[in-house]
Amino acid sequence: MASATSTKSRNAAGGKKLAASDNGRFGPYGGRYVPETLMAALEELERQYEKARHDRRFQIRLDALLRTYAGRPTPLFFAGRLTQHLGGAKIYLKREDLLHTGAHKINNCLGQVLLVERMGKHRVIAETGAGQHGVATATVCALFGFECAVYMGTEDMRRQELNVFRMRLLGAEVRGVNSGSRTLKDAINDAMRDWVTNVRTTHYLLGSVLGAHPYPMMVRDFHKVIGRETRAQILKAEGKLPAAIFACVGGGSNSIGIFHEFLKDKKVKLIGVEAGGRSDRLGEHAARFAGGSPGVLQGTFSYVLQDDAGQIATTHSISAGLDYPSIGPEHAWLHDSNRAEYVSASDSEALEATTLLARTEGIIPALESAHAVAEVIKRAPKMKKSDVVVVNISGRGDKDMGILRESLRLG
Amino acid sequence: MPIEFPSRPALVAYVTCGDPDLATTLDIILAAIDAGAGVIELGVPFSDPVADGPAIQRASERALKHGTSLDQVLKLAREVRKSRGAGLIIFTYLNPVLRMGLGRFAAAAADAGVDGALITDLPVEESHEYIRMMRNRNLETIFLAAPTSTEQRLRGIAEASTGFIYAVSRTGVTGARAQLADDARKLVTRLRRHTKLPIAVGFGISTAEQFAAVGEFADAGVVGSAIVETIERNPGKEAASVAQFVKQLLAGRPQTSAVSRS
Numbered sequence: 001m002a003s004a005t006s007t008k009s010r011n012a013a014g015g016k017k018l019a020a021s022d023n024g025r026f027g028p029y030g031g032r033y034v035p036e037t038l039m040a041a042l043e044e045l046e047r048q049y050e051k052a053r054h055d056r057r058f059q060i061r062l063d064a065l066l067r068t069y070a071g072r073p074t075p076l077f078f079a080g081r082l083t084q085h086l087g088g089a090k091i092y093l094k095r096e097d098l099l100h101t102g103a104h105k106i107n108n109c110l111g112q113v114l115l116v117e118r119m120g121k122h123r124v125i126a127e128t129g130a131g132q133h134g135v136a137t138a139t140v141c142a143l144f145g146f147e148c149a150v151y152m153g154t155e156d157m158r159r160q161e162l163n164v165f166r167m168r169l170l171g172a173e174v175r176g177v178n179s180g181s182r183t184l185k186d187a188i189n190d191a192m193r194d195w196v197t198n199v200r201t202t203h204y205l206l207g208s209v210l211g212a213h214p215y216p217m218m219v220r221d222f223h224k225v226i227g228r229e230t231r232a233q234i235l236k237a238e239g240k241l242p243a244a245i246f247a248c249v250g251g252g253s254n255s256i257g258i259f260h261e262f263l264k265d266k267k268v269k270l271i272g273v274e275a276g277g278r279s280d281r282l283g284e285h286a287a288r289f290a291g292g293s294p295g296v297l298q299g300t301f302s303y304v305l306q307d308d309a310g311q312i313a314t315t316h317s318i319s320a321g322l323d324y325p326s327i328g329p330e331h332a333w334l335h336d337s338n339r340a341e342y343v344s345a346s347d348s349e350a351l352e353a354t355t356l357l358a359r360t361e362g363i364i365p366a367l368e369s370a371h372a373v374a375e376v377i378k379r380a381p382k383m384k385k386s387d388v389v390v391v392n393i394s395g396r397g398d399k400d401m402g403i404l405r406e407s408l409r410l411g
Numbered sequence: 412m413p414i415e416f417p418s419r420p421a422l423v424a425y426v427t428c429g430d431p432d433l434a435t436t437l438d439i440i441l442a443a444i445d446a447g448a449g450v451i452e453l454g455v456p457f458s459d460p461v462a463d464g465p466a467i468q469r470a471s472e473r474a475l476k477h478g479t480s481l482d483q484v485l486k487l488a489r490e491v492r493k494s495r496g497a498g499l500i501i502f503t504y505l506n507p508v509l510r511m512g513l514g515r516f517a518a519a520a521a522d523a524g525v526d527g528a529l530i531t532d533l534p535v536e537e538s539h540e541y542i543r544m545m546r547n548r549n550l551e552t553i554f555l556a557a558p559t560s561t562e563q564r565l566r567g568i569a570e571a572s573t574g575f576i577y578a579v580s581r582t583g584v585t586g587a588r589a590q591l592a593d594d595a596r597k598l599v600t601r602l603r604r605h606t607k608l609p610i611a612v613g614f615g616i617s618t619a620e621q622f623a624a625v626g627e628f629a630d631a632g633v634v635g636s637a638i639v640e641t642i643e644r645n646p647g648k649e650a651a652s653v654a655q656f657v658k659q660l661l662a663g664r665p666q667t668s669a670v671s672r673s
Contacts, residue, residue: 037555037557040557040564041559197583294509299532310508310510
């Protein structure tokens with residue numbers, strides 16, 4: 001493999017630490033695999049981000065926006081009835097679903113939009129799967145007065161109709177993408193084509209820990225606040241760290257955000273839940289670690305669902321946000337180094353988890369987040385009552401009412 | 412065998428292999444060479460061609476429908492090499508090559524009689540091992556230079572490239588354009604400070620006039636999407652149509668500038 005071999009020397013160093021090094025590697029994963037036209041823009045973005053990161057004024061502004069606009073900190077809620085129902089570990093929910101726009105995505109969008117302002121660009125493009133990142137991008141562009149175009153697969157536009165309308169209401173242009181499986185991957189392809197054409201005036205506000213360096217590192221950093229808050233909150237509530245943290249993994253931004261603060265606490269199990277879809281046949285799921293192998297897609301070297309000839313496979317998940325054939329490169333490294341464990345939940349398990357959380361706690365999670373809840377349902381009963389676990393409820397289910405109504409026959 | 416650009420501008424012709432099928436692609440390539448194309452870029456269809464515009468996206472989809480693979484493209488190259496001496500370059504995205512393995516790819520390409528490769532989404536800084544494998548087999552490594560490339564990047568591209576350098580005429584994806592951007596001439600001028608290698612200009616060339624204009628400042632012009640569209644528009648007579656189009660492109664060359672260089 002190019003990366004595995006070309007980074008042999010870097011590997012040795014990379015293996016000792018879990019943070020991205022300067023060249024954007026997580027072990028052998030990550031890197032920067034894009035057409036030459038984009039390379040200068042990525043270098044510029046990396047420079048600007050490095051400067052901003054060490055600029056106190058940038059941090060103060062971002063913190064203020066997160067507090068007064070997005071609604072941070074989000075609560076850590078003890079799910080008493082769910083705990084009782086499952087009869088095992090004490091379950092806490094990190095309520096990212098309560099943020100403005102309904103999901104964790106706003107954390108990253110606020111960070112990047114401040115960078116757009118610093119770079120003097122005035123046009124922003126983004127991709128979206130479930131529509132949550134598109135809505136968050138449209139929102140920050142409205143807030144800053146930037147032009148905004150969001151690429152979205154037409155299949156996703158159909159199943160997340162409400163979010164399409166929200167983006168338009170916020171003044172963004174939603175561009176339907178008809179190629180491939182007409183989902184997230186295809187939306188990213190078209191966003192990259194737009195960026196390669198308009199790179200001099202346009203910033204690509206990528207919504208997950210995917211793509212070429214510096215995106216996986218930068219997007220992670222903007223979401224680390226989830227884990228920082230969780231750590232302080234659980235210590236205050238329980239006086240100890242959790243035994244396990246559960247989060248769903250599409251590209252992997254909410255999960256890396258909550259995991260990162262706990263990487264050095266080896267006793268805290270980190271569990272990422274991928275989309276098991278309909279079955280384990282290629283094309284019917286998005287479980288990259290179960291069915292994928294290392295490869296390069298859309299700028300980064302990571303696990304990819306692909307065929308023997310290196311063509312990227314189609315995927316399926318009931319949740320548009322998890323319906324993607326690759327995974328953030330840092331997750332690939334956390335997987336290979338055994339620091340995090342990755343499992344999958346099927347469409348039907350996610351639906352059951354949605355119903356259970358709705359009826360025990362009065363909280364309707366996004367279908368993405370429901371995958372994390374599904375894994376807790378499997379594990380909590382087998383754990384000790386003195387164990388504490390945290391589930392990241394990365395988004396709320398309002399956007400999913402159409403699919404839920406089609407899938408759940410209620411009363 | 413070194414890639415030669417015997418006349419200026421030489422024509423580098425891109426074809427998406429397997430569109431409409433591999434047998435027809437072979438005919439197209441032979442016809443293009445006989446009509447005067449100096450170098451053929453054998454395009455490997457990929458499921459996610461982020462650097463390509465609609466024409467090559469459609470061609471890739473057609474080629475993938477019947478499972479065209481890198482393996483098959485290399486076999487096709489071997490067929491071409493049996494009877495023709497023109498330059499043959501594998502033009503591909505990285506993942507199919509990674510899947511095959513860099514070492515295996517270089518060995519198979521050399522064995523097939525290919526001259527070199529260009530990997531669209533492999534920038535110079537990620538290419539260390541690829542270059543090593545290719546050098547081992549005496550294969551050329553062609554890299555892209557873009558109007559957005561900094562001086563430092565152009566220097567790196569010039570150092571890593573052999574055979575020729577592919578200068579992207581404008582920001583954007585592949586596809587025919589009515590006008591060639593001013594970017595192209597500027598980029599070639601900048602590149603010249605860093606290299607003595609031949610420079611081919613591509614992205615957007617579709618007419619004899621544009622092709623001839625490229626000859627004023629570059630060694631070769633790459634024509635891709637316009638050839639792919641010619642194939643798309645002429646089902647059943649692909650090879651003849653491409654041959655005619657290639658002749659048309661070359662006919663626009665001013666006779667006086669037919670300078671021999673290698």
